[in-house]
Amino acid sequence: MSAETPAVGTGAAPRPRRRRTARRLAGWVRALVGLVIALMFLLPLYIAFVTSFDTKAHVFVFPPHLVPDWDWHPYVRVWQMARWGMYFMNSVFITATSIAIALTTSVLAAYAFAFIRFRGREKLFIAVLVVLMIPAEALLIPNYIILHMMNLINTYWAQILPYGASVFGIFLLRQFFLSLPSSYWDAACMDGAGHLRFLWSVALPLCKPTLLTIGLYIFIGAWNSFQWPLIVTTSHHVQPIEVAIQRLAQQHSVDWRRISAAGIAATMPLVIIFFLIQKHIIRGISRGEGIQG
């Protein structure tokens, strides 16, 4: 499968004789090196997986053994130790609401920047982009104070509203809208469509892939967020799963089987999603670069 040497990166100056054997050998070496490195990336997840299924006798052995015992007890016990269903639903709610709000505000703002002409448009757009240069660290304390003044500490909203606008989203969607041929708008206009109608039935259906990319970004960010929920919540009832897992790890710091079980259980949904829409994720990352370059 790796017999053909790729265009980039390997290969010495062509020498007519042993060239083929040398090339084939280089191909195999390359594949082997790649495989070993890729397995190293997988190893930590595999170790956690094995540990989570260990029998008690097998946890504290050295060197660690690498075959799971398929003992489900750690999972059963860890499930009983906390209200995981509630934490999971908290994460789902916070993530879903963040995505919905941020996508809506981004679509509307991007539309205005692309399709509606108003005085100071370019200046305002620059004012939006400037946000990318404000380090998130600078906003931690002031945002806490503002949410405190709004009486929103310890609520879902404290974890959602600060992410209500996505500069990345506005930027990408504006780019996309600007790439639409103006004849679309002319045609819609002829048919008597207004801005909202044009946005809803022409522009939005076309920008589904862009929406998916932005939604994915917000999803990964929101689902994995830890620092902000840790700061703005103390009540377990509104906390997401990451905060709950950290608390479990702190309280039961020697119970490696259960800690690993919780970690694996929390990682699994993302791994499944990852395998389902891997292509979109990769395209999203490759595109995200365009914002700076």
Place this chain on the structure above:
Amino acid sequence: MVVETPETIVRVRRPRTSRVRGGWGLAAWFLLPALLFMVVFVYIPAGLSLTLGFFHYHLLGVDTTFAGLSNFAAALSYPVFWTALENTLIFAAIMVPLTIVLSLALGFLLHVESRFYASLRTMVLLPYITPVIATSIGWLWMFNPQYGILNAVLSFFHLPTLQWLLSSHWAMPSVALYTLWHSLGFDVVIVMAAIGNIPSSVIDAARVDGASSWRLFRKILGPLLSPTMFFLVIITTLGTLQAFSQIYALSGGAATAGGPSYATTTLILLVYQTAFQDFHFSYAASMAFLLVILILLFTLMQSALAKRWVFYQ
């Protein structure tokens, strides 16, 4: 809603007639939701962040008095602040070069069109989407000096074993190791996207001229990839300065975060602890202010270097 101002009528005569209709009256409705969030949660806080450090601020708002530079003076004379600064710089000094070198190496290694290599790429990217806390606690076990796999590997190769997170010397490199594992896949994808954008005719032409692989990289691929490398330097630096979750989890959480003996206390962790565990908001804000200045300095320095080294097509 649509206000027909004289201005819009004049503009109608310009060539791009299609995107003309509207004006502020209409645009405002579309912009308002996003701008509202940005004003409340970005612009006002950004303004606050500049001023907060100069006051004695209390959440209950009883006595907000002007403090001058006293918060800053206190921060600068606090030894842990300097330790945190040092740790932050060490973390960045490990992360940035390793990220660049490894993502370039892996990017070239894995840039092959085949299902085998596609699955290798998947394996490298997988850690990036895993939740940081959930996987950090798995790494805690791997770092365990007595039973962890890392020391098992070291002793397999007859190397001296390490105390990893328990040693004040190795704790920060251990955090960097986890962070590399978690984020490198992202950087590799970016590098591969950039490699994919290089026209193959350029490479073929160089090959026909008999350029060696090293010369090909030095003279052609390097310059063509330099904007990407610069981008990676920037985002790795920013990511390093912002890193919080893994440091918090790997150093044991609430009570022990930043340990052992401040070995993993970075500036952002110190800001967090000062503000949200000790509730010294203004004092913490002054530290955050200094951190932001550090970030600005980094960015300026990197842009200055970029002017010399980065080649834009």
